Amino acid sequence: MENDIAIEHSPIHRDDLGSKMGMWLFLFTELILFGGMFILYASYRYMHADDFKVAAMRLDTTVGTINTIILLTSSLCVVLSIAALQKRQKLLSMYMLIFTIVLGGAFLINKYFEWSAKIHHGIYPKGPEMANFSDGEVLYFGLYFVMTGLHALHVIVGMIFLAFMLVFVAKDKLTYDNHQKLENAGLYWHLVDIIWIFLFPLFYLIH
Amino acid sequence: MEDTNTTHQVSYGIYILVWLGLVGLTLLTVSVSGLNLASLTIVTALTIAIIKSLLVTNYFMHVRTDTRVFKVFIFVSLIMFLTLIILTFFDITFRAGGK
Numbered sequence: 001m002e003n004d005i006a007i008e009h010s011p012i013h014r015d016d017l018g019s020k021m022g023m024w025l026f027l028f029t030e031l032i033l034f035g036g037m038f039i040l041y042a043s044y045r046y047m048h049a050d051d052f053k054v055a056a057m058r059l060d061t062t063v064g065t066i067n068t069i070i071l072l073t074s075s076l077c078v079v080l081s082i083a084a085l086q087k088r089q090k091l092l093s094m095y096m097l098i099f100t101i102v103l104g105g106a107f108l109i110n111k112y113f114e115w116s117a118k119i120h121h122g123i124y125p126k127g128p129e130m131a132n133f134s135d136g137e138v139l140y141f142g143l144y145f146v147m148t149g150l151h152a153l154h155v156i157v158g159m160i161f162l163a164f165m166l167v168f169v170a171k172d173k174l175t176y177d178n179h180q181k182l183e184n185a186g187l188y189w190h191l192v193d194i195i196w197i198f199l200f201p202l203f204y205l206i207h
Numbered sequence: 208m209e210d211t212n213t214t215h216q217v218s219y220g221i222y223i224l225v226w227l228g229l230v231g232l233t234l235l236t237v238s239v240s241g242l243n244l245a246s247l248t249i250v251t252a253l254t255i256a257i258i259k260s261l262l263v264t265n266y267f268m269h270v271r272t273d274t275r276v277f278k279v280f281i282f283v284s285l286i287m288f289l290t291l292i293i294l295t296f297f298d299i300t301f302r303a304g305g306k
Contacts, residue, residue: 017274020273020277021276021277021280024277024280024281025280028280028284031284031288032288035288035291039291039292039295042292042295042296043295043296043299046296046299047299061237061240065233065234065237068233069230069233072226072229072230072233073226073230075226075229075263075267076222076223076225076226076267078267079222079266079267080219080222083218083219083222183269186267186268187268190263190264190267190268193263193267194259194260194263194264197256197259197260197263198253198256198260200233200256201236201240201252201253201255201256202252205236205237205240205248205252206240206248206249207240207241207243207248
């Protein structure tokens with residue numbers, strides 16, 4: 001059998017390409033998860049174009065822009081961490097991972113304050129302020145909470161995923177010639193970034 | 208046989224350039240959204256978002272230097288997603304009293 005031969009040749013069998021393929025297949029299921037919601041957003045926006053514009057005015061573009069830049073920077077840090085590990089700069093790789101996790105935390109803190117402000121003003125599903133809203137505005141905020149909420153959940157999962165990678169790098173379980181796990185964690189983090197790249201203009205920049 | 212357990216190395220500089228491009232495009236999309244472009248607003252916003260995600264996938268996710276199978280993977284799944292969008296909009300626009 002092919003597997004037996006591989007085991008004979010090296011004590012630990014590794015298939016980086018297969019591992020990466022598995023990660024990409026998982027990422028496509030995420031595309032379907034978020035994609036379905038983007039289609040729902042597109043349909044409702046098509047039906048309630050003016051209400052969506054009115055509702056979007058209630059979001060703070062500055063906070064959204066800052067969060068976009070935070071996530072883009074965190075993506076840069078992950079990719080630098082992988083490059084550093086490849087160049088055998090273990091410490092730099094670890095610092096970059098720590099920085100990524102810190103930026104993920106900063107994103108979530110911003111999101112927390114943003115959501116709190118909305119909830120404080122009575123804007124949440126079945127909230128008191130929502131009673132005065134038109135159907136389109138209610139749909140907009142329903143989608144806003146579900147989509148940014150699910151995205152924030154992905155940020156949390158990504159941070160946990162990266163924290164494990166940090167431990168692995170520290171313990172030399174991931175090295176310059178064995179770093180596919182870190183690469184996969186990076187792929188996940190970038191996907192979360194790409195989802196935000198689309199969420200940001202669709203929710204914050206409608207005028 | 209090709210060794211699949213090696214990866215392409217890229218220098219730090221190119222990543223920082225890509226990041227600068229991404230931040231620049233973010234600031235561009237924010238400032239353009241302030242202009243009154245009517246129906247072009249959504250097209251502009253989505254075009255910039257697509258360019259940004261192409262930068263992320265090609266450079267940060269290393270698809271540019273990966274084996275071709277990943278490009279095929281992504282292409283096929285995006286075509287499928289596009290089909291879902293188009294079919295949904297056929298339904299909305301042709302449904303009687305769709306508004």
